[in-house]
Amino acid sequence: MVVIGVEFxxxxxxxxxxxxxxxxxxxxxxxxxxxxxxxxxxxxxxAMLNTSYRIVYDQMEAEDVVQExxxxxxxxxxxxxxxxxxxxxxxxxVINGALNVLKRRKELMDINDxxxxxxxxxxxxYDTLEVNQVKAAVAELPDGFRIVFTLYxxxxxxxxxxxxxxxxxxxxxxxxxxxAKVKLRELLKNMYNYER
Amino acid sequence: xxxxxxxxxxxxxxxxxxxxxSEALWRGIAGKLDGSEIKSKQSDRYMWLWKVAAVVFxxxxxxxxxxxxxxxxxxxxxxxxxxEPSEDIERVERYYSQLxxxxxxxxxxxxxxxxxxxxxxxxxxxxxxxxxxxxKMDLAQNQNxxxxxxxxxxxxxxxxxxxxxxxxxxDQLIKYEENxxxxx
Numbered sequence: 001m002v003v004i005g006v007e008f009x010x011x012x013x014x015x016x017x018x019x020x021x022x023x024x025x026x027x028x029x030x031x032x033x034x035x036x037x038x039x040x041x042x043x044x045x046x047a048m049l050n051t052s053y054r055i056v057y058d059q060m061e062a063e064d065v066v067q068e069x070x071x072x073x074x075x076x077x078x079x080x081x082x083x084x085x086x087x088x089x090x091x092x093x094v095i096n097g098a099l100n101v102l103k104r105r106k107e108l109m110d111i112n113d114x115x116x117x118x119x120x121x122x123x124x125x126y127d128t129l130e131v132n133q134v135k136a137a138v139a140e141l142p143d144g145f146r147i148v149f150t151l152y153x154x155x156x157x158x159x160x161x162x163x164x165x166x167x168x169x170x171x172x173x174x175x176x177x178x179x180a181k182v183k184l185r186e187l188l189k190n191m192y193n194y195e196r
Numbered sequence: 197x198x199x200x201x202x203x204x205x206x207x208x209x210x211x212x213x214x215x216x217x218s219e220a221l222w223r224g225i226a227g228k229l230d231g232s233e234i235k236s237k238q239s240d241r242y243m244w245l246w247k248v249a250a251v252v253f254x255x256x257x258x259x260x261x262x263x264x265x266x267x268x269x270x271x272x273x274x275x276x277x278x279x280e281p282s283e284d285i286e287r288v289e290r291y292y293s294q295l296x297x298x299x300x301x302x303x304x305x306x307x308x309x310x311x312x313x314x315x316x317x318x319x320x321x322x323x324x325x326x327x328x329x330x331x332k333m334d335l336a337q338n339q340n341x342x343x344x345x346x347x348x349x350x351x352x353x354x355x356x357x358x359x360x361x362x363x364x365x366x367d368q369l370i371k372y373e374e375n376x377x378x379x380x
Contacts, residue, residue, distance in 0.1 A: 037229070041222055049221075050213040063221050071228045072376075129204055131211040153205050154212060181201060 026086050030077050037074050044087055045070075048094045054150045055098035057139060065097040072097075091155065095165060102143065129188070137187040145180035152177050246320040246358065253324065253354055257331070257347050264343040285335070285345050292352035299359035306366045317362060324355050 022043065028036030048069065053062035073080070073090050080089050138146060151162045152173070162173040205212070300321070307314065328351045335344045 032229075034226070034229075038222065038226075041225065045217040045221060046215070047213060049217045050215050053215050054212075059215065062215070063218060063224075066217065067221055067224045067228070070225045074225075074229060131208050134201075134205065134208075135212065153202065154209070181199070184201065 022086055023082075026077070026080070026082070029074060032074070037070075040086065041070060044090055047087075048090060051091060051155060052094050052098045054138075054154055055095065055147060056101045061101055062098070065094060065101060069093040069097050092165070095151070095155070099147070099166075102147075133188065133192050134184075137184050137191060140187050140191075141180055141183060145176055145183055148173055148176040149180035149184070245361070246317055249354060249358055250320055250323060253327070253351065256350060257327065260343045260347045260350075261334075264338075264341060285348065288349055289352065292349075292356060296352070296355050296359060299356065299363060303359060303362055303366065306363070306370070309370075314362075317358075321355060321358070324351060324358075327351060 022040065025036045025040050025043075029040060045066065048066045049062055052065040052069075053059060056062050056065060069090060073086075073093055080086065138149065141149060147166065148162055151157045151165060152159070157165065159170045159173040159177070162168075162177075163170045166173070168176075303317075328348060331344055331348045331351065335341065335348065338344060
């Protein structure tokens, strides 16, 4: 009866602890267990590579960023307190690394500094829209727009989080996102004649 | 603000992740992790170095001292040629002692900055210093014996070498930590 009680409590703990579904793996990584490191790598490598790529737009550099991020994450796993999931912690490391690459390239223009332009919203039909077309159009966005757009739309951050990652205000994040969307519609229209 | 474009991307979200990591990616990570493990165990590594250095020194001293008894005839000849060896050794001693004191002070400063305190190193250096004092006493008893003088000089050189190597290691550690700090 006592044994069952303990097991049940452990089970409850596991069920109620949604904070990190890979809790056991992370604990093994804390002991620098190479197999556990590899398992976490396999779970996250692809998503992280794509996240990185959407910021740096160069596969080699995207891989370098991911490599550095994993090494850093495994090396400083002690700093991971489990407040968020391992995946979102790792993702922030990847995004910071990718943004640093952009900064180093000096391509990242000051997001606050972009001139206000009035965009006229065009009605666009998305019925026949394809993923590749959206990707191609996103790639054409200016860096400032693209990064806000990517963090919000693909990486699932809200404006508050986007603002803290990019060190901009929430309202800048909002207006950048709207402008990015308008610009994207325009690009889609020009590139694929999406105006019907 | 929801719109059709946003809905489209949210619905197709997984389709947008189409890049696959290359085979080399994990190898790179594993390689770097191995490298950093070595770095994190560096304190153990130089601890080992000092032990080897101390052993080498002890063997060297014993070797040289015992050789002195077997080939005393030869060394007497050499001693006869030496002019004022005790004066020479004093000059050499002054030179090296100063060098050792400087390096030692540098290392202690660096250790304080980095919070890496290697008691073993300081202890080993004290041991070497003690051996040197014994050699010095030995020299006082066996006036101007070249082998003892050589052992003494070798002792001094060894300490300078150890301290130089230690400084280099600490420099590397600091650089490594700085890089880490910049990256984070």
